[in-house]
Amino acid sequence: MSWYFTTGYDEAAESKVNAGGKARQDICAILSDMGMSELRVKVPLGRGSRGGLGKIQGHWEAYERWVSAVGGLRQGDILVVQFPATAHTLLFPRVMNQLAALGVKVVLLIHDLDSLRPVVSTDGSLFSKIRVDREEDYAVAHADVVIAHNPKMANLITQKYCRKPGTVVSLGIFDYLIPHFCKDLESSNDGAVVIAGNLSPRKAGYLSALPQGVHFNLYGLGFEGNDSDDISYYGAFPPEVLPRVMTGGYGLVWDGDSPSTCSGAGAYLRINDPHKTSLYLAGGLPVITWKDAAIADFIQTEGCGIVVAGLEDIQDSLAAVSKEQYDQMSANVAHVGARLRDGFYTRQAMTNVAARLGTDLPSDKNV
Known part of the structure; x- marks a missing residue:
């Protein structure tokens, strides 16, 4: 019996595909460190630009690439598939059936449930929706074990x-590996609120209506606004660098058009764990998020x-945090952040x- 995990590779360059970015790469690094073997699945080039046939x-x-990749697996082997698969295909149910016929146990580690993401479910083509429904429904229903983000997603x-x-395990939160982490500036309760990630109006429309009286430091791509008395934009940084350079007292996890609630694309926060939560905590920042977000429980x-009903509550909520409370919060963040940077939550889920x-696992280091 052997443990394997899948990675997607570019057909021509043989380099890892940046689909899902750091979250997927960190999972691969952790599983490899645990003694699991990599199973490469080559991704056909230019699929997005093709039409019709x-x-x-x-x-x-x-x-065909999936068939080639899994053909060498044997009865009793265990395959961890990060899902949605980078090499996605309408025929993925066939792949699942072939793995079952081989006697291979499949562990599905969920990154996204596209059928439940408002942006994907409303904006995709009919063919894309059919593909998502067929691939996702079959994979999630037939995997031997599913790793969900959190208890709410697990229950759903x-x-x-x-x-x-x-047969459904909760991850808790995505790990965020940062080798040799150090940060010169400490966070403070009177510091700015950091907003990192996709800052485009489509994803973060609430940025046009941020509350006054709180300073926000923005990091990421797609920002179409301007600096002001309450907003400073610092540009985009690689995910390994950002935790070291972002400055502020808190990190904000919020999505959608409205500053009053997470609506539209933000409704997905009810079941998923945004990777930016891990970014903030691994970088030493306490988190502010929507009270109805799944990650709020964690x-x-x-x-x-702290959790808030709307962004208009941030100023009063921060004012209510004493220095002693903030120091304790920071100590808790340091504890969780150290775990995230070491891959603790992935290891725990795999156990x-x-x-x-x-x-048994190939290795149970640090669990």
Whole structure:
């Protein structure tokens, strides 16, 4: 019995595809460190620019690459698939069936459930929606174990797909590896609120209506506004660099058009764990998030941030935090951040997966 994990590779350059970026890369690094072997699945080039029959051909090509990649697996092997797969294909159910026929156990580690993401479900083409529904529904329903972001997503998956109790494991939060981390500037309760990530109006429309009386430091691509008395824009940085350079007292996790609630694209926060939460905590910043976000439970349980109903509540909420409370919050953030930078939560989830499958991990370092 051997453990494997999948990675997507560019067909020509043989370099890792930057799909999902750091979250996927960190998972690969952690699983590799645990003694699992990499299973490469080459991604056909130019699929996005193809039309009609070309798109169908791209799905067949991706399927053939999956067949080639998994053909060497044996009965009892365990394959961790980061999902949605980089080499996605309408024929992924066939891949799942082939793995089952080989006697391979499949562990599906969820990055996104595209059928539940408002932007994907409303803006995609009919063919794309059919592909997402077919691929996602079959994979989530038939995997031996599913790793969901959090208990709320785990419950949704269990109910929607009628999965057996114990076959859905909660990750808790995505890890955020930062080798040799150090930060010169400490956060403080009177510091600015950091907003990092996709700053485009489509993703973060609320930026046009940020509350006054709070200073916001922005980092990322797509910002179309201007600096002001309450907003400073610092540009974009690589994910490994950003935690070291972002300055402020808190990091904001918010999505959608409205500053009063997370609506539109922001509604997805009810079930997912935004990767920027991990960015902030790994970088030493307490988190401010929507009270109805799934990640709010983690933030409150670990005492590493505050939750608000709307952005208009931030000023009063921050004013109510004493120096002693902020110092304790920062200590909690330091504890969680150290775990994130070491891959603790992925290792813990994989330990739970192994227990569900009744087997041992190649290594259980740091669990």
